[in-house]
Amino acid sequence: MADGRSNTATHIRDISxxxxxxxxxxxxxRCQGADNDFTCRAAAQRAEGPEFPRAAPRSxxxxxxxxxxxxxxxxxxxxxGAKVQPFSDNGFTRSRVVTIHEVAARAGVSAATVSRFLRxxxxxxxxxxxxxxxxxxxxxSAAAQSLKSGRxxxxxxxxxxxxxxxxxxxxxxxxxxxxxxxxRILLANSDESGEREDDVIADMVRRVDGIVLAPxxxxxxxxxxxxxxxxxxxxxxxxxxxxxxxxxxxVDNAGxxxxxxxxxxxxxxxxxAAISGPVDTTPGRRRRxxxxxxxxxxxxxxxxxxxxxxDFREQSGYQLTLxxxxxxxxxxxxxxxxxxxxxxxxxxLHDMRVGVPDEISLIGFDDLDTGPLLxxxxxxxxxxxxxxxxxxxxxxxxxLDPRHVDDMPRRVVLGTKLVDRASTxxxxxxxxxxxxxxxxxxxxxx
Numbered sequence: 001m002a003d004g005r006s007n008t009a010t011h012i013r014d015i016s017x018x019x020x021x022x023x024x025x026x027x028x029x030r031c032q033g034a035d036n037d038f039t040c041r042a043a044a045q046r047a048e049g050p051e052f053p054r055a056a057p058r059s060x061x062x063x064x065x066x067x068x069x070x071x072x073x074x075x076x077x078x079x080x081g082a083k084v085q086p087f088s089d090n091g092f093t094r095s096r097v098v099t100i101h102e103v104a105a106r107a108g109v110s111a112a113t114v115s116r117f118l119r120x121x122x123x124x125x126x127x128x129x130x131x132x133x134x135x136x137x138x139x140x141s142a143a144a145q146s147l148k149s150g151r152x153x154x155x156x157x158x159x160x161x162x163x164x165x166x167x168x169x170x171x172x173x174x175x176x177x178x179x180x181x182x183x184r185i186l187l188a189n190s191d192e193s194g195e196r197e198d199d200v201i202a203d204m205v206r207r208v209d210g211i212v213l214a215p216x217x218x219x220x221x222x223x224x225x226x227x228x229x230x231x232x233x234x235x236x237x238x239x240x241x242x243x244x245x246x247x248x249x250x251v252d253n254a255g256x257x258x259x260x261x262x263x264x265x266x267x268x269x270x271x272x273a274a275i276s277g278p279v280d281t282t283p284g285r286r287r288r289x290x291x292x293x294x295x296x297x298x299x300x301x302x303x304x305x306x307x308x309x310x311d312f313r314e315q316s317g318y319q320l321t322l323x324x325x326x327x328x329x330x331x332x333x334x335x336x337x338x339x340x341x342x343x344x345x346x347x348x349l350h351d352m353r354v355g356v357p358d359e360i361s362l363i364g365f366d367d368l369d370t371g372p373l374l375x376x377x378x379x380x381x382x383x384x385x386x387x388x389x390x391x392x393x394x395x396x397x398x399x400l401d402p403r404h405v406d407d408m409p410r411r412v413v414l415g416t417k418l419v420d421r422a423s424t425x426x427x428x429x430x431x432x433x434x435x436x437x438x439x440x441x442x443x444x445x446x
Contacts, residue, residue, distance in 0.1 A: 098138045106132035153182050155396065156208035158200055160216055160238075161312065162189040164340060166366050166385055167214070170236060173389025174212065181397065183209075190216050192278075192311065198222050205231050210396045214238045217280040232399040236392040238282040247399060248411045249392040253283050253365075254290030256381040256416035257335070260363050261294035263379070263418055264333045267426045269361065273306035273331035275320050275341055284312070287337045287365060306331055310341050317344025325352050332360060332427040339366035342378065346423075357425035367419060377421035384414055 100118075104111040107128040117123045117130075132138070157174060159167040171187060178185055186208060190197035194216040201222050204211065210232040213223060218241040226233050227246070235248035264272055274291050277284030288309075295302055305327060310316035317336055321344065324330055336342040342364030349356050356362055356376055367382040368374075391412060398404050 098136045100138070103129065103132045103136055103138050106136060151209050152207060153184065154186050154208045155183050155393070156186045156188065156201075156204040156211040158188045158190055158197060158204070158211065158213045160190050160192045160214055161340075162187070164312075164338075165368055166237075166339060169385035170389035170392070173386035173391075174393040175389075176386075177390055177393040177397070183397070192216055194220055194222075201226060205229055210234070210400055212236055212392050212396055215240060215281075217278075218243075218282055218285070219280060232396060232405075234392050234396045234399065236388055244411070245409055247395050247409050249388050249395065249414070250282070250412065251383045251388065251414045252416055253286035254293075256365055256383065257287040257290035257337070258294045259416060259418045260335050260365065260381050261291050261298075263363060263420070263424065264335065264361065265295070265298055265300065267333070267361065267424060269333040269427055270300050271306075271329065271331045271333070271427075272300065272302060273308065273324050273334045274302065275308050275310050275317060275334065275336045275345065277310060277312045277337045277341070279309060281312075283365075284309075284337065291335055310337070312338050312340060314340040314344040314347075317341030318348045319344075321345040321348035322352070325349075325354060330360065333424065334360060334362050336362070336364045339364060339368050339380075342366075342380070343368075346374065346378070356423050359428070361424040361427075363424050371419075372421065374423075376423045379421045379424040380419050381416050382419045383416045388414065 100111050100114050104114045107114065107125055109123075109125050109129060113123050113125070114129055117126055123129070155174075155178065157171060159171070161167060171185070175185060186204065188200045188204060190200055197213075197216045197220065201211065201213075205226055208231070211226060212234050213226075214237045215223060215235065218239065220240060223233055223235075223240060223243075223246065233246060235243060235246055235250070237250065239248055239250060240246070261272075272295065274288065276288035276291075279285045279288060288307075292302060292307070306324070308320045308323070310320055317340065320341075321334065324334065325348070334345060336345050342362065345362055345364075346356065349360060349362065354360055361379075363379045363381070365381045366385075367380045368378065371378040371380055391414075395410060395412075399407070
């Protein structure tokens with residue numbers, strides 16, 4: 001084998017290796033790290049790869065073997081990548097799992113005593129065991145814990161659209177809770193499909209301790225089957241038509257839509273359009289109802305061609321806005337019922353060179369991280385997205401506690417707020433043909 005070459009200034013080291021078997025192939029593996037802790041960065045080359053001419057093997061090729069410059073002990077370089085299995089503590093960091101027997105040997109007790117200590121029992125030499133656990137960095141096997149407790153320590157999360165920034169924020173909130181708990185999250189996407197949701201949950205229900213679900217529709221029957229199977233379930237964002245028997249973290253959808261309608265009416269708009277979500281979902285139905293009822297209470301009717309139903313996707317917001325712009329009398333203001341449809345509507349208005357808010361005002365439900373950066377910055381109805389995820393996960397973990405299994409269902413409804421930026425303004429003229437007055441005291445968020 002060739003000698004290794006070291007470059008201490010850049011902490012780059014070339015390590016020679018030869019392929020297993022009798023191929024006669026070999027080469028240099030470039031590795032780097034700090035001091036003596038090096039990590040192989042090169043993807044492993046097969047003996048017949050472009051770097052090494054193929055030679056007819058006289059015996060089955062084995063894994064490549066690396067020799068570091070400091071010692072002669074070989075380490076394995078896997079044939080499919082740069083994962084290195086170290087044989088010594090010198091040169092490469094050992095990644096072997098510490099066992100309970102090593103903890104017992106370090107503490108001078110039996111493995112059974114360590115096991116009882118880890119389960120919270122009172123044992124002799126508990127201080128010595130804790131010291132051994134800390135020094136060795138011992139962590140109980142998740143599989144072993146699962147077998148002993150009958151739990152998987154996994155929480156299933158099923159959302160309708162994993163690409164929607166709202167659901168990303170919700171899952172972020174959930175993860176912030178499980179980060180300090182022994183649970184991990186198994187995330188799945190139902191793609192706004194009840195059939196897909198059925199398949200996902202049927203597979204998931206055997207692998208998780210509980211599920212957080214945003215149902216695809218209000219008529220969904222799958223949650224009833226999950227409950228009958230004894231798996232705790234919490235709704236987030238969406239509900240069932242008869243979902244009172246389930247824990248849920250919801251938002252005041254009708255109240256938020258009411259805020260949007262009042263905002264547009266306060267600016268002087270009367271020719272207003274709404275692009276709602278699917279009415280078989282809680283947010284789609286409740287936001288549409290809240291918006292239309294508020295207009296009706298103020299004596300403002302909405303024309304059938306202005307009352308449109310989308311699917312919460314960006315493309316539907318785009319196409320439905322184009323249909324509004326093609327009308328002989330387009331609306332002077334548009335309410336879109338979720339963030340993605342708002343982006344689609346804004347793109348359609350830009351593509352058709354319609355000034356926002358000079359010609360048409362636009363207000364959407366749900367804020368975006370990029371909302372203040374868009375031109376114009378979007379006026380939106382905002383809600384505590386991350387908090388919804390936090391509360392949903394806390395509620396599910398509480399339900400998993402044997403002390404709270406039989407608690408009455410908890411249903412939390414969070415409020416919304418208007419974030420007034422620059423995509424809404426008074427219409428060019430009032431219905432009487434005069435300039436619409438600007439509302440007194442109006443301020444914009446930046």
